[in-house]
Amino acid sequence: xxxxxFADPASLFLGAFTGLAFGFLxxxxxxxxxxxxxxxxxxxxFTVTKIMGTAIAxxxxxIYGMNxxxxxxxxxxxxxxxxxxxLGGLLxxxxxxxxxxxxxxxxxxxxxxSRHAIFGxxxxxxxxxxxxxxxxxxxxxxxxxxxxxxxxxxxVTGLSPLWFIVILVGxxxxxxxxxxxxxxxTALITGEKLQN
Amino acid sequence: MxxxxxxxxxxxxxxxxxxxxSWITFALMEKALxxxxxxxxxxxxLEGLVAESHVREAPYFVKYLGTxxxxxxxxxxxxxxxxxxxxxxxxAARLSGSVCRERVPALWVRRFGPxxxxxxxxxxxxxxxLLFGARLAGGCTSGHGISGGLQLAVxxxxxxxxxxxxxxxxxRLIFGGKGGGxx
Numbered sequence: 342x343x344x345x346x347f348a349d350p351a352s353l354f355l356g357a358f359t360g361l362a363f364g365f366l367x368x369x370x371x372x373x374x375x376x377x378x379x380x381x382x383x384x385x386x387f388t389v390t391k392i393m394g395t396a397i398a399x400x401x402x403x404i405y406g407m408n409x410x411x412x413x414x415x416x417x418x419x420x421x422x423x424x425x426x427x428l429g430g431l432l433x434x435x436x437x438x439x440x441x442x443x444x445x446x447x448x449x450x451x452x453x454x455s456r457h458a459i460f461g462x463x464x465x466x467x468x469x470x471x472x473x474x475x476x477x478x479x480x481x482x483x484x485x486x487x488x489x490x491x492x493x494x495x496x497v498t499g500l501s502p503l504w505f506i507v508i509l510v511g512x513x514x515x516x517x518x519x520x521x522x523x524x525x526x527t528a529l530i531t532g533e534k535l536q537n
Numbered sequence: 538m539x540x541x542x543x544x545x546x547x548x549x550x551x552x553x554x555x556x557x558x559s560w561i562t563f564a565l566m567e568k569a570l571x572x573x574x575x576x577x578x579x580x581x582x583l584e585g586l587v588a589e590s591h592v593r594e595a596p597y598f599v600k601y602l603g604t605x606x607x608x609x610x611x612x613x614x615x616x617x618x619x620x621x622x623x624x625x626x627x628x629a630a631r632l633s634g635s636v637c638r639e640r641v642p643a644l645w646v647r648r649f650g651p652x653x654x655x656x657x658x659x660x661x662x663x664x665x666x667l668l669f670g671a672r673l674a675g676g677c678t679s680g681h682g683i684s685g686g687l688q689l690a691v692x693x694x695x696x697x698x699x700x701x702x703x704x705x706x707x708x709r710l711i712f713g714g715k716g717g718g719x720x
Binding site for chain 2: 345353355356366367368371373376394397402403412417420421425429440441443447448451461465471472475479
């Protein structure tokens with residue numbers, strides 16, 4: 342298993358830089374906390390939505406913007422095997438509510454010192470190994486259903502990506518205002534102090 | 538230095554930071570932020586230490602790690618990212634003095650009791666379901682949620698709908714409609 346163990350050093354260095362920055366941001370954002378993740382699914386804490394929504398809107402403007410300006414780089418669109426995406430997403434949500442972390446935040450939580458995250462990460466390794474065994478069956482069944490290839494919202498609707506980016510940016514501006522109101526309201530009801 | 542020592546940053550600033558980080562990975566590194574593939578590489582590597590021939594023949598491991606004749610790398614860009622996630626989060630926590638050796642989260646204690654073994658067991662099971670789901674869907678919160686979402690990938694938006702529905706229903710199921718009291 343040790344032949345070709347490392348990829349080229351430059352990509353390892355760039356990956357390390359990205360991981361450092363990403364881990365730093367996740368911890369500062371509070372999503373390395375079990376209560377924050379489970380609180381999101383209980384609709385009591387919207388930190389996850391705020392971070393993901395902002396990241397998606399800012400990211401989309403940048404990526405599609407740079408692309409429109411003629412900068413050359415590739416997109417990395419994943420296969421839309423819609424039944425697999427949906428069933429996998431459902432299982433993922435269940436696992437995330439039980440563990441209180443997703444893969445990235447679970448690994449970052451270990452860095453913050455969380456002990457139970459270590460068991461979660463061990464479970465993730467077991468889950469990956471399990472999926473490798475199940476893959477031939479999945480490929481022959483689930484993954485072939487509603488497989489529309491590397492589709493984007495723009496390609497399936499025939500609309501310009503700009504429309505979706507306008508919606509994302511609009512949501513990224515409007516949702517915080519609406520969430521702020523909602524949180525102030527629930528805080529009044531439950532008498533909690535707001536952190537943000 | 539003041540900001541660096543703050544325990545929490547506004548989620549909007551953190552989201553913007555991750556968004557900008559994704560510009561850098563796409564445009565300068567030709568990569569998309571992701572995490573869960575590395576678990577396949579790590580699991581395949583560990584399994585390969587005891588049963589290499591099996592790993593070199595299992596189609597899913599071959600996709601990422603190659604065959605015995607043409608072995609691919611285990612530790613790649615994303616693997617590096619995942620290892621350094623630990624350090625990044627450690628530094629962030631250390632600088633604000635918020636390193637915490639949490640064994641059983643308070644919200645869990647209130648619902649399921651203080652047993653450490655029980656929490657570790659279910660954390661393990663949760664992790665297993667989580668990663669199985671991620672690989673079935675083709676990505677996790679980073680690869681599908683953030684990278685895929687911002688590229689407007691249909692697969693990723695369908696994944697996020699599944700994740701929201703699965704998580705909300707299951708959290709309600711185990712914590713009850715009242716959300717387990719105050720968080």
